[in-house]
Amino acid sequence: MREDIEVDVVVAGAGACGVMAALRASENPDVVVAVLEKSMTEGCNAGVSSGSLAAGGTRFQAAAGIEDSAQRHTADILANSGDERHRDLVTALCTVAPDYVHWIADDLGYPMQVGVDMARKGMSVPRLHADPARAGGGPLMTHLRKFLADRPNVALLDEAPVTGLRVEDGTVVGVTASQGSHDLVVQAGVTVVATDGFAGNRALMQEHCAELGDPFHGGVSTATGDSIGWLSPLGAEFRNMSACLRHGQVTLRGTRVNPALPWLGAVLVNRRGERFVDEQAHGYSGLAGVIQAQPDERAVMIWDAEAQQTARHSEMMRESEQAGALLEAPDVAGLAEALRLDPLALALALKPLPGRRALVGPFHYAWLTHGVLTTQGGAAIDTTGRVLRTDGTTIPGLRAGGGAAVGLAGTHSAGYSSGNGLLSAFGMGWIVGDEIAAGVDLRVPTHR
Numbered sequence: 001m002r003e004d005i006e007v008d009v010v011v012a013g014a015g016a017c018g019v020m021a022a023l024r025a026s027e028n029p030d031v032v033v034a035v036l037e038k039s040m041t042e043g044c045n046a047g048v049s050s051g052s053l054a055a056g057g058t059r060f061q062a063a064a065g066i067e068d069s070a071q072r073h074t075a076d077i078l079a080n081s082g083d084e085r086h087r088d089l090v091t092a093l094c095t096v097a098p099d100y101v102h103w104i105a106d107d108l109g110y111p112m113q114v115g116v117d118m119a120r121k122g123m124s125v126p127r128l129h130a131d132p133a134r135a136g137g138g139p140l141m142t143h144l145r146k147f148l149a150d151r152p153n154v155a156l157l158d159e160a161p162v163t164g165l166r167v168e169d170g171t172v173v174g175v176t177a178s179q180g181s182h183d184l185v186v187q188a189g190v191t192v193v194a195t196d197g198f199a200g201n202r203a204l205m206q207e208h209c210a211e212l213g214d215p216f217h218g219g220v221s222t223a224t225g226d227s228i229g230w231l232s233p234l235g236a237e238f239r240n241m242s243a244c245l246r247h248g249q250v251t252l253r254g255t256r257v258n259p260a261l262p263w264l265g266a267v268l269v270n271r272r273g274e275r276f277v278d279e280q281a282h283g284y285s286g287l288a289g290v291i292q293a294q295p296d297e298r299a300v301m302i303w304d305a306e307a308q309q310t311a312r313h314s315e316m317m318r319e320s321e322q323a324g325a326l327l328e329a330p331d332v333a334g335l336a337e338a339l340r341l342d343p344l345a346l347a348l349a350l351k352p353l354p355g356r357r358a359l360v361g362p363f364h365y366a367w368l369t370h371g372v373l374t375t376q377g378g379a380a381i382d383t384t385g386r387v388l389r390t391d392g393t394t395i396p397g398l399r400a401g402g403g404a405a406v407g408l409a410g411t412h413s414a415g416y417s418s419g420n421g422l423l424s425a426f427g428m429g430w431i432v433g434d435e436i437a438a439g440v441d442l443r444v445p446t447h448r
């Protein structure tokens with residue numbers, strides 16, 4: 001059965017970018033929004049994420065005595081990515097980040113604080129924001145979706161995959177989708193593509209990210225890069241397709257350990273008992289490649305009770321503990337026996353690097369490998385989410401953001417800064433939604 005729908009805005013994907021775009025657009029009660037979500041079985045990547053929001057210059061930071069700004073945030077991201085080509089995009093996203101962090105906390109009532117215990121490579125001051133319980137992105141997305149579902153001018157359709165874009169005379173005028181036995185034809189003034197990247201698509205991963213090998217995929221399976229097939233025939237340009245959000249602290253049970261551990265003194269040792277890296281020299285995305293180069297693509301991370309005291313306050317550590325991935329040994333001899341390593345060689349490997357503190361037994365440890373969480377390449381966009389063709393022109397009627405669009409890591413996964421993923425998604429959702437609420441690009445609605 002075919003059903004025709006007419007709205008002002010149709011959003012493909014109810015993840016971080018799509019939900020934020022719809023929430024902000026529907027702040028204008030005259031704007032009618034339809035959000036189509038492929039599947040809620042696993043939910044979106046934002047829902048399985050750690051829910052850490054990077055923002056520079058928030059009132060939470062000010063209250064904690066942290067001096068930060070959008071400019072500093074931008075500079076940190078660019079220093080890590082080296083991607084000057086996207087300076088304007090990074091600036092635009094960093095500029096709105098404090099606004100949506102404040103809005104989520106103050107207007108939508110979601111508890112938020114700055115994570116002073118969340119040290120990350122390349123982050124010159126603490127700027128990750130999360131709920132005080134460190135519950136991860138699941139409760140945050142549930143909270144945001146509830147507000148969306150309650151809006152009278154929003155239709156939120158789950159189990160409704162978008163199957164393609166509708167195009168008339170080069171202008172995108174909506175989408176086709178399906179829901180159960182219904183074929184949906186949605187007519188819209190603005191179409192927002194927020195369907196994330198392609199880490200769940202083996203063929204596309206092989207095509208663009210073959211050097212990652214066959215990594216554990218820690219994201220949701222709906223991230224199959226559907227938008228690539230929709231946007232390619234329209235002449236869209238794709239950028240940074242080989243960059244990913246990788247993770248070098250994935251346990252063998254598929255969970256992750258707290259990325260702050262290296263800054264709490266944790267040490268990495270490979271199967272040969274060698275300390276092969278300065279643990280603080282890489283972010284977790286860059287560390288993935290270093291772990292991949294080790295024998296069997298594995299290493300063991302070792303830390304002590306003092307580090308555990310801080311690190312345990314995270315959904316990643318709770319999940320790892322539940323999965324049985326966190327182990328303990330009373331002393332170096334016990335650790336060496338458990339790891340089947342020479343005790344003297346292990347004691348040498350555990351010696352602190354200059355300026356670092358020495359770990360003291362009893363020890364905690366976890367076997368780690370590398371994984372990919374999301375891709376960071378996608379459609380080229382301008383600072384307001386308009387999709388760029390290879391000739392530099394924009395595709396009328398269309399916006400894209402989050403993982404469907406180019407990320408902020410530059411051309412390589414090591415260029416990923418912690419918090420970039422949700423910054424791209426919430427940030428562009430915010431920018432696009434606000435423009436729509438203000439009437440930008442909305443054609444005269446035909447449904448009234």
Ligand SMILES: Cc1cc2nc3c(=O)[nH]c(=O)nc-3n(C[C@H](O)[C@H](O)[C@H](O)COP(=O)(O)OP(=O)(O)OC[C@H]3O[C@@H](n4cnc5c(N)ncnc54)[C@H](O)[C@@H]3O)c2cc1C
Pocket residue numbers: 012013014015016017018036037038039043044045046047048049050051052053054160161162163194195196197218219220222223224226245373374401402403404418419420421422423425
């Ligand atoms: C384990 C993990 C931890 C992470 N932790 C963090 C973190 O702490 N901080 C951070 O900044 N980033 C983090 N990230 C990255 C972040 O989650 C993503 O970058 C972000 O969610 C991307 O937002 P998005 O809106 O593009 O995609 P998503 O949030 O994944 O939403 C996309 C939605 O589109 C739907 N969809 C796909 N195809 C279709 C279709 N054809 N039709 C309709 N719907 C479709 C999907 O089902 C999904 O619901 C993490 C990622 C993972 C996997």
